[in-house]
Amino acid sequence: MSERLPHEKGFHVSWDQLHRDARALSWRLDGRGPEDGAWRAIVAITRGGLVPAMILARELDIRVIDTISVKSYNHQEQREAQVTKGPQAALMGDGEGILVVDDLVDTGKTLELVRKLYPKAHFATVYAKPKGRPLVDTYITEVSQDTWIFFPWDMALQYVQPYRGAD
Ligand SMILES: O=P(O)(O)OC[C@H]1O[C@H](OP(=O)(O)OP(=O)(O)O)[C@H](O)[C@@H]1O
Ligand code: HPA
Ligand SMILES: [Mg+2]
Secondary structure: OOOOOOOOEEEEOOHHHHHHHHHHHHHHHOOOEOEOEEOOEEEEEEOOOHHHHHHHHHHHOOOOEEEEEEEEEEEOOEEEEEEEEOOOHHHHOOOOOEEEEEEEEOOOHHHHHHHHHOOOOEEEEEEEOHHHHHHOOEOOEEOOOOEEEEOHHHOOOOOOOOOOOOO
16 A cells, blocks of 8 residues: 555546446447457456446447456565466467456556466556556546545445534
8 A cells, every 4th residue: 555645636436437437448449359349258357347347248248257366465665466366268368359457557567467467468447547557558537646546336425514514
């Protein structure tokens, strides 16, 4: 977390916004697969990639879906990523025709690791920050590096005091 916090700004994403942005991502990816425009499968990077992956799979009519789990570790300031669960090797090959999906790219460490494993895959995220942008092929919305993106699964509705009448 050391390099993740504190952040100057917050970008709050509702379920509705995420749904719209993931749909927009699917329109951008439609017909761009290597064989007649088709994608062979979607691979979601857990856990954040699972929700966008479902929406893309629905929009693009892709029914072969697998996952890759990447865990980040802190070793004296340096964040290292490690794969703790991979997708089916027979499905993946070098990644040709595979759409690898995540919710966002931040420093790019996660995508860097997955890219090394599947260099021919297409990497798509809904959101991107400048540092990670070179590692993603297609994304929808960019936010600055000092912005923390708050996803709907990490939030809850809360009571707020009226503008007049607090304390
Ligand atoms: O570009 P990076 O700096 O690597 O950061 C981006 C990754 O970090 C978050 O996942 P996290 O590792 O927090 O796990 P989660 O998806 O299970 O929440 C996010 O969902 C991306 O996968
Ligand atoms: O901005 C972010 N929001 C949520 N999770 C994240 N993981 C890396 N960066 C972020
Ligand atoms: Mg993640």
